[in-house]
Amino acid sequence: MADLSIDFCGVRSPNPFWLASAPPTNTGDQIMRAFDAGWGGAVWKTLGNPIVNVSSRFGGVDYGNTRLMGLNNIELITDRPLEVNLREMRLVKKRYPKHTVIASLMVETKEEWREIIHKVEDAGADLLELNFGCPHGMCERGMGSAVGNEPRVLQEIASWAVEFAKTPVIVKLTPNVGDITEPGEAVVRSGAPAASLINTVKSIVGVDLDTFVPLPKVGNASTNGGYCGPAVKPIALHLLSQLARHPECSKLTLSGIGGISNWRDAAEFIALGATSVQVCTAVMHYGYRIVEDMIEGLNDYLDEKGMRSVSELRGRAVPQYKEWGELDLSYRVVADIDERTCIGCQLCYVACMDGGHQCIHLPGRSEEEARRAGHTHLPREIPDRVVTAKAGTPGARVPFVDDDECIGCNLCALVCPVPGTISMKQVPSDRPPGETWNDRVTKGTDFVPGGLDVTAAVRAKKAPKQA
Amino acid sequence: MRVMQPRPALPPGRLEEKFDDKKPRYDAAEAVAEANRCLYCSDAPCIAACPTGIDIPTFIHKIATGNTKGAARTILSANILGASCAQACPVEVLCAGACVYNLWGREPIQIGRLQRFAVETTLEKAPRLFQPNPRTGKKIALVGSGPASIAAAGLLALEGHTCVIFERKELPGGLNTLGIAPYKMKGPDAIRELEWILSLGDIELRTGVEVVGGRASGPRQISAEELISQYDAVFLGLGLGADSKIGIEGEDGPGVWGAVDLIERIKAQPGFALGGVKRAVVVGGGNTALDIAHELSLLGVEVDMVYRRSEAEMSGYRHELDGARKDGVRLIENRQPVAVLRDEAGKVTGVRVQRTEGGRPLPGTDEVISADLVAVAIGQNRATQVALAFPGVQLDAKGRVVVDPKTHRTGNPKVWSGGDCVNGGKEVVNAAAEARTAVRDIVAALSGRP
Numbered sequence A: 001m002a003d004l005s006i007d008f009c010g011v012r013s014p015n016p017f018w019l020a021s022a023p024p025t026n027t028g029d030q031i032m033r034a035f036d037a038g039w040g041g042a043v044w045k046t047l048g049n050p051i052v053n054v055s056s057r058f059g060g061v062d063y064g065n066t067r068l069m070g071l072n073n074i075e076l077i078t079d080r081p082l083e084v085n086l087r088e089m090r091l092v093k094k095r096y097p098k099h100t101v102i103a104s105l106m107v108e109t110k111e112e113w114r115e116i117i118h119k120v121e122d123a124g125a126d127l128l129e130l131n132f133g134c135p136h137g138m139c140e141r142g143m144g145s146a147v148g149n150e151p152r153v154l155q156e157i158a159s160w161a162v163e164f165a166k167t168p169v170i171v172k173l174t175p176n177v178g179d180i181t182e183p184g185e186a187v188v189r190s191g192a193p194a195a196s197l198i199n200t201v202k203s204i205v206g207v208d209l210d211t212f213v214p215l216p217k218v219g220n221a222s223t224n225g226g227y228c229g230p231a232v233k234p235i236a237l238h239l240l241s242q243l244a245r246h247p248e249c250s251k252l253t254l255s256g257i258g259g260i261s262n263w264r265d266a267a268e269f270i271a272l273g274a275t276s277v278q279v280c281t282a283v284m285h286y287g288y289r290i291v292e293d294m295i296e297g298l299n300d301y302l303d304e305k306g307m308r309s310v311s312e313l314r315g316r317a318v319p320q321y322k323e324w325g326e327l328d329l330s331y332r333v334v335a336d337i338d339e340r341t342c343i344g345c346q347l348c349y350v351a352c353m354d355g356g357h358q359c360i361h362l363p364g365r366s367e368e369e370a371r372r373a374g375h376t377h378l379p380r381e382i383p384d385r386v387v388t389a390k391a392g393t394p395g396a397r398v399p400f401v402d403d404d405e406c407i408g409c410n411l412c413a414l415v416c417p418v419p420g421t422i423s424m425k426q427v428p429s430d431r432p433p434g435e436t437w438n439d440r441v442t443k444g445t446d447f448v449p450g451g452l453d454v455t456a457a458v459r460a461k462k463a464p465k466q467a
Numbered sequence B: 001m002r003v004m005q006p007r008p009a010l011p012p013g014r015l016e017e018k019f020d021d022k023k024p025r026y027d028a029a030e031a032v033a034e035a036n037r038c039l040y041c042s043d044a045p046c047i048a049a050c051p052t053g054i055d056i057p058t059f060i061h062k063i064a065t066g067n068t069k070g071a072a073r074t075i076l077s078a079n080i081l082g083a084s085c086a087q088a089c090p091v092e093v094l095c096a097g098a099c100v101y102n103l104w105g106r107e108p109i110q111i112g113r114l115q116r117f118a119v120e121t122t123l124e125k126a127p128r129l130f131q132p133n134p135r136t137g138k139k140i141a142l143v144g145s146g147p148a149s150i151a152a153a154g155l156l157a158l159e160g161h162t163c164v165i166f167e168r169k170e171l172p173g174g175l176n177t178l179g180i181a182p183y184k185m186k187g188p189d190a191i192r193e194l195e196w197i198l199s200l201g202d203i204e205l206r207t208g209v210e211v212v213g214g215r216a217s218g219p220r221q222i223s224a225e226e227l228i229s230q231y232d233a234v235f236l237g238l239g240l241g242a243d244s245k246i247g248i249e250g251e252d253g254p255g256v257w258g259a260v261d262l263i264e265r266i267k268a269q270p271g272f273a274l275g276g277v278k279r280a281v282v283v284g285g286g287n288t289a290l291d292i293a294h295e296l297s298l299l300g301v302e303v304d305m306v307y308r309r310s311e312a313e314m315s316g317y318r319h320e321l322d323g324a325r326k327d328g329v330r331l332i333e334n335r336q337p338v339a340v341l342r343d344e345a346g347k348v349t350g351v352r353v354q355r356t357e358g359g360r361p362l363p364g365t366d367e368v369i370s371a372d373l374v375a376v377a378i379g380q381n382r383a384t385q386v387a388l389a390f391p392g393v394q395l396d397a398k399g400r401v402v403v404d405p406k407t408h409r410t411g412n413p414k415v416w417s418g419g420d421c422v423n424g425g426k427e428v429v430n431a432a433a434e435a436r437t438a439v440r441d442i443v444a445a446l447s448g449r450p
């Protein structure tokens, strides 16, 4: 049994699984039920001066049979009186002293910040999270992402919070910026020890094509909302790792948020530098119960890898995140189709024909037929293989790959409906071993012929030996 | 685990090896694809339909996230026989029959196959999924080694108790090893699960030892009295007895088999062959009748099932009848066998039947169905007489051991019972559920004693 407990800026939490500030943390009753289910911490639904919400509030994006691949919302911060929230927070901390309660806050003036920080700390909050990320409604009032978008404003408000707070301050960042390290550096300058990311991504989920009202609809209009759920995970992973590998920002304790639905997602965020992870959409979809699998799955994974605690996993993937120019140009893979499991749908074929490099071929075609179908290059040899696929018409429908032409893009493997059927096999390449683009730049061998005349002329002057 | 004598394995050359799996184990890609179809329902109806109440949505969700080991934990902590139940359970009338997809006219989730994937792949890699509690020094005797006793022994051993299982046959496992249709599960699968259970803690299996009511004669018997005096508790997992007979002319002699006996040979007797049988008559309308009819049909025999009442009144499952029919079995309803016909050499040539109405034969309506094998599947006798040797234990009018359904304790405060001998013949999963109920009470009773 690995140790799942974490130390977040000196605050111990039973595990890294926290609920993000959102409807699942709206009330003390909810948070206590979540703790019973196994969640280690909860970021209270953002507190401030109560607001008024609209109905409806959410929009969803389905993909095929998968519901809620993405969720969009135009909800604001809590609409419940502060006193009620504080009373409940006090009760939660009393009943669950070992669990982590984080107060998410959003107010405007320095005096408001002073008062609310004092009040939530008095109610027992272990940590504070400054909501500088909400990209709808609140930003128009100069709060939320309006702050997160402006590093100087962010720094100023965050430093007030640091000044007023006895508990550690986490700054929650918005992904709606060009370069996340700018707000990241502002957090560092403010003196706050931690950042959490991401809040939601500005979005419109769809348009009603009968009424021409964007979705979700409020009467006969709508507004842009914040997008979250599994669809935003790649964006969140990137922004998190940008901070984790930044010389200054990496000193911050990081809480990863965005599309986390299971233990695997969580492990990935931790491997890219997160100390805790926060979940909203997956809980809104399936309930607090998902945490059982997250705890058990992460535990078994750590045991299997021989890691004694979750902190051994933290940041393990960060050093392998490199700039493009540092990648090995001599690494080469080609697709390999396993005829034992292929079911003959030929999605790989059409993907490679129209979206790849025309190097997947269908069996039983003559050269003439292959050319007519659009192949410009034909394989040196046509493999002769017995097909044992369970569902397929044996042999007749299983495509094969022209190794010489395959550029190793992964597309076929990504579209294949039967996981594991197309694997990418490493093969030798004729490029200098280990050479990167940056190496070429250093050596002056970074000119690729076949481009513009003007460029070629400039290059010819610079490096006359270059072909 | 202490092994007193080497346990007999199932040697090759058994007819059951000829059968293909009707529901082969999923590979990982298939399992994840099916798992992702599950809706992860809240308060899911499939859970309520499982006699052991496995948290089905949770285990399926875990398969989908790649947490296969966790899925196996969820399954086995509710049902220690999760492996054989995955193959043997009639899911069509249990969990999968309750799946919400049925209400939408869509294929229910293949819960049994997902369960099989999770448990088998996990136990192959990590058999030590559970750790037993420290030894308590308490000893429990279990009579019979069918699913009821095996489940009880596994759970008791995890609690730290010492278990000794007495099985009168050479092959352990009861009907799980000897009765389940081979296209669902084969003997070696049942034995493998049994070996795993034995590895969970301090369990000794003594095969070839019968528990008897009177005085034991020789090492192959042990008396009820001895169990009561030498053990802290006794669990009776006696199962049912031999096949019942119809009691008609020509029934005794070669060529007429009790269905359970015949199935046992198909499954476990090396070298057993049907020897040129082309046509068979199966008598009965229950699941055992459907099983033997289906098995004979898959072995290339032309099978007529003769049932006393109408198709609608059959106690066998609809889905089993559909499956048997698909594989060639013909049902002849409203017929009662009145004699087995034999030639001068005594070889079976057919069965004389009479039409029936409401189950009663109509005289003068005789027909002959030709056959060279007859399998009788009209029920099993009781094997519960021995239970009466435990003072205070009672049998009901149908010969079933009487227990308190909440605790599965019999009239003797040291004796518990479960499985077919209590419920009159249900499924493996019921035996597992009843064993769990009994174990909870045994554990409570033993901890309350000095």
Ligand SMILES: Cc1cc2nc3c(=O)[nH]c(=O)nc-3n(C[C@H](O)[C@H](O)[C@H](O)COP(=O)(O)OP(=O)(O)OC[C@H]3O[C@@H](n4cnc5c(N)ncnc54)[C@H](O)[C@@H]3O)c2cc1C
Pocket (backbone or CB within 6 Å): B088, B089, B090, B143, B144, B145, B146, B147, B148, B149, B166, B167, B168, B169, B172, B173, B174, B175, B176, B179, B180, B181, B184, B209, B210, B211, B212, B237, B238, B239, B240, B260, B263, B287, B288, B291, B383, B386, B418, B419, B420, B421, B425, B426, B427, B428, B429, B431
């Ligand atoms: C043909 C057939 C097919 C079946 N198919 C299925 C199926 O597909 N799925 C399903 O879930 N269920 C099926 N069942 C039912 C299932 O096999 C039983 O419900 C289950 O095996 C009951 O377990 P048990 O432990 O109570 O009894 P059993 O499995 O009958 O085990 C009892 C054991 O006790 C031993 N024993 C009895 N008396 C003594 C004694 N005095 N001393 C020592 N040992 C003794 C017996 O030899 C036997 O090994 C089937 C049953 C039959 C007959």
Ligand SMILES: Cc1cc2nc3c(=O)[nH]c(=O)nc-3n(C[C@H](O)[C@H](O)[C@H](O)COP(=O)(O)O)c2cc1C
Pocket (backbone or CB within 6 Å): A020, A021, A022, A023, A045, A046, A071, A072, A073, A075, A076, A077, A078, A104, A131, A133, A134, A172, A198, A199, A200, A227, A228, A229, A230, A232, A257, A258, A259, A260, A278, A279, A280, A281, A282
């Ligand atoms: C309906 C809804 C309301 C939210 N309200 C808040 C909020 O009050 N404060 C906040 O910091 N984030 C809020 N969020 C953003 C989440 O905390 C989280 O950052 C985001 O949803 C990404 O995580 P996810 O992909 O797990 O949902 C809200 C999200 C949703 C869907």
Ligand code: SF4
Pocket (backbone or CB within 6 Å): none
């Ligand atoms: S989820 Fe509940 S609150 Fe939301 S619209 Fe449906 S019924 Fe109403």
Ligand code: SF4
Pocket (backbone or CB within 6 Å): A337, A338, A341, A342, A343, A344, A345, A346, A347, A348, A349, A397, A398, A399, A415, A416, A417, A418, A421, A422
């Ligand atoms: S996509 Fe996969 S399954 Fe379909 S033809 Fe290609 S290899 Fe076979």
Ligand code: SF4
Pocket (backbone or CB within 6 Å): B037, B038, B039, B040, B041, B044, B045, B046, B047, B056, B057, B060, B098, B099, B100, B101, B109, B111
């Ligand atoms: S009822 Fe069907 S869909 Fe719902 S949880 Fe059970 S198996 Fe899954």
